[in-house]
Amino acid sequence: MKFASRIARLHASPVREILRAATGRQVVSLAGGLPDPDTFPQLAGLESQRSQYGLTEGDLDLRQEISALLAKRGLCCPPERILVLNGSQQGLDLAAKLLVEEGTSVLCESPTYVAALQVFSLFGAQLEGMAIGPEGSSRQDLTESFRRCDPAMAYVIPSFQNPTGALWSEDAREALASELDHRTECVLLEDDPYGELWWGQAPPAPVASRLRKAPWIYLGSFSKSFVPGLRMGFLACSEELITPLERLKQASDLHSNRLAQGWVLSDLCDPNREERLADLRARYRFKCDVFAESLKRHFPNAQFRKPSGGLFFWANLVPGRDLRDIAHLALEAGVAFLPGEHCFPSAPDLGWARLNFSHASVEDADRALGVLAGICRSR
């Protein structure tokens, strides 16, 4: 494993180190720049002890609950290796700061999450794509991709991949884990924002849980299963990575919002959480089914696969048709969608579209697809 050269210049905050040394002891602190807690106004839903500056890593009670949540997904990670984030997007920023500098080889699925490409490119990554099918990457594709680019980081979204909706099978996950364990230089960055948005069957255990030696970072989000406006996510990681990641978080924004941490904690402790998620899944399953019907009706020749979780359809709407000019015309006609070209690390395929089915009402979505189909026919 090789950190970006900037990490050699990453120092701990002396204030935070002093306060850490004082944890659990009766210490009068003149060290930090903490306001007088008696000056804090009372805010509804904010326990007063969460009004003050908090720990960079996040509140311990929340990290304990996240640790328990991960155990249910099959990933064993103590609270000490969990970092609460300002949305899981922040985990991409921290991972890039840790590992990526000009020319660093980063392997990712092709296509993949647009905003991950944005961050990795910013830090200078040499992006390498690996093909994925509906059940992930084949063992042969994996091995070839790794051999070709010898990546410092492998970025994957194994559960209801963005944008394709792919759900990596047990086999594909095992193959990736085994490939990583046979290398010494590559860190797994596993992004799992949709892991709770399944219908049918829960996804197999994370790739990270299958590793024996390789270093890893796993990202989770509460934006999809709780409230996106709170901007709450987290990372879990292998032991050698937590200290530099925590320092990077500290340098980025000291720590995450504690009011939101309190709300996420109360949700995780809510005995009705599973019931709430079951309702959410039923609603999304319904929207997904109706969307698939609309898509078939408006685009009879479209290539797509109905996802069994997540938020997106990935569709080749009119095979052979370049979609680049359509996005602009669609917007004029009141319909927004993401042309697939943006999702490719290189060599974009121009016929695909990423279509979100969770947000619009089923009626609006059907109408929007009708408008899109009309545009495709007329041009």
Place this chain on the structure above:
Amino acid sequence: MKFASRIARLHASPVREILRAATGRQVVSLAGGLPDPDTFPQLAGLESQRSQYGLTEGDLDLRQEISALLAKRGLCCPPERILVLNGSQQGLDLAAKLLVEEGTSVLCESPTYVAALQVFSLFGAQLEGMAIGPEGSSRQDLTESFRRCDPAMAYVIPSFQNPTGALWSEDAREALASELDHRTECVLLEDDPYGELWWGQAPPAPVASRLRKAPWIYLGSFSKSFVPGLRMGFLACSEELITPLERLKQASDLHSNRLAQGWVLSDLCDPNREERLADLRARYRFKCDVFAESLKRHFPNAQFRKPSGGLFFWANLVPGRDLRDIAHLALEAGVAFLPGEHCFPSAPDLGWARLNFSHASVEDADRALGVLAGICRSR
């Protein structure tokens, strides 16, 4: 002005660009990954329209209020050039990403804010310190410092500087503005977390408000005047900088917590806000006065200046005495403080301590200073 080379690789998010083009029009969006708003639980204090993903730049109503707040401070900046941040620390991260790469010359006060040094170093800055007195840097020191290092960025905290408590005078601010306006390559980064924590007189208008040509970024915080646990801050900037800064924010964490944005907005609109701040100032003035008395009593030879705002005393406790071994002994004895050495960009002076007076009770602070004095006498 010269951006870091990574900025050439900073692309806008296509999803956000599509949604921006759709602003104000009736558009059915299948573009983003937005959850169904009907799935959001009701949270106390969170208006339902703030539950969804929001704008990278922050909610417009909040940015309008921040713009009005800045106007009162003498800084004219429209909402379009304001970016809501996850605490003003995030502004340091964004400014460093924008401007700093290996070897970039950054001029800052010596001593200065520890966590700013941490971020600038991480990105590879060549740090250059300029001496400051209680009223800022002299015109001659300024000119010499700029000539010596020809900085790409000048970082200053002109109001109740951390750690010295210095309040840059009108003259010093004008001198800095004039120096910057005579250069073409240097961006001002003005950090103002304590601007509302004054007693006596409000600080002079920001340096940024005095510039005619030079590019600038101004950072503000609601951690000291409202609630630190919310992690809310903002930046305002000159026109040529807002687009790359917004994209950097987008790549970092999409946008800031909207629940906290709602709370800060309601505070800024609260007709009793000035009264609340007056109470806060009176409380801090009292704590500051008592702390100064305690300091004099326990350290009769100490060199320090009682600040007229902010959160810190900067004191040479026992002139000639190296304080490095004291911090550890003090912690053993139940007292934490920040040895001043950490605050210097280079060549630390080892006799100074940064002492916070806002957090501990006046009794605890007095006791802590007594403990510190005992240790200094006994060793």
